[in-house]
Amino acid sequence: MYEVQSGSSSEDPGHTGGKTAVVRLHGEIDLLAVQALGPRLDALTSGPRPDLVLDLRPVSFLDCSGLGLLCRVRNRVLARGGRLRLVVDGTRVLRVLRHARLAGAFDIHPGVPEDVFPASGPDSAAAAG
Template structure:
């Protein structure tokens, strides 16, 4: 995972497999970053190659943590596989999934939830 701030938005960019191991390893690091983050957070999954229940658990924790601090979380699923996992679990209805991520480097016209 990489953290950067772009135009006042904290971007958490994940890559590789987002699974139970990643959830266990990344939760303390993500929590520490979110303690110091602003109120605008993006979870960027465009480079995630595998997403399962453990990865979804991490994303839900991030969403809950950001919401508890009165912040906004945007989720950028990226691949069709990630979209499918979000749709099957109906989490596409829970997360804010923008057509264009709210940070530099967004791709206009990207798919949004409920597809």
Template sequence: MRHESAPLTRHLRVLRERGHTVLEFRGEIDIAAAEEIVPHLDAATAGPDPRVVIDLSRIEFFDCSGLRLLYRARHRVADRHGRLHLVCAHPLTLRMLRITGLSRLLPPRPTLEAALEAAQEQPEATSDPV
């Protein structure tokens, strides 16, 4: 069951899905979009043990500002002993993730369902954060 916890904005929708906060990035993720997204990202990654999925399936453009958002989320979640999962199937964005090495730190899943299943399959006591 999905529960929308923040209003749909031009570049972001925030949902709750299976105990995870899903940040669904939308459209062109550039410096202007990043400024809009940061407060929501920070709210989703605040507190102990955050469970977050960043969904890039609805993006049309993704630059270094988007990469900074992913690194920011990863750092904040790791500091709080939480978990972060990524949804991405766009070939150019996947290439950027591979080139920067981010795909090794945050392996992308092709769909939100696959990311949520991966999150459920991780053992609680033995998993690395993020």
């Protein structure tokens, strides 16, 4: 359902000590998935200045509970002075965000930002989760 990778961010080392959490979500993000993902994302956004990248490229379905989760994560990150970036390369998730008029509320990227894995790329980072 998800995997968590840790990168380093040279752009703003004040965010979580220079560490960026990359969470790659897979499959359907619906009510059942949100119940499992919610506590993990809450933990990742509980500290000061969290820096989080949610990779939504492998997501095949996103319903209103998934949108609610994204908004909750965004609000928690912003309240703690952090940064949230969404990775969306296709039209499926982006279309849902646009129809809900939420696309402008998120920092959206077509791939994992270069500052997260500057040397080796996200595929060579150790996965946990």
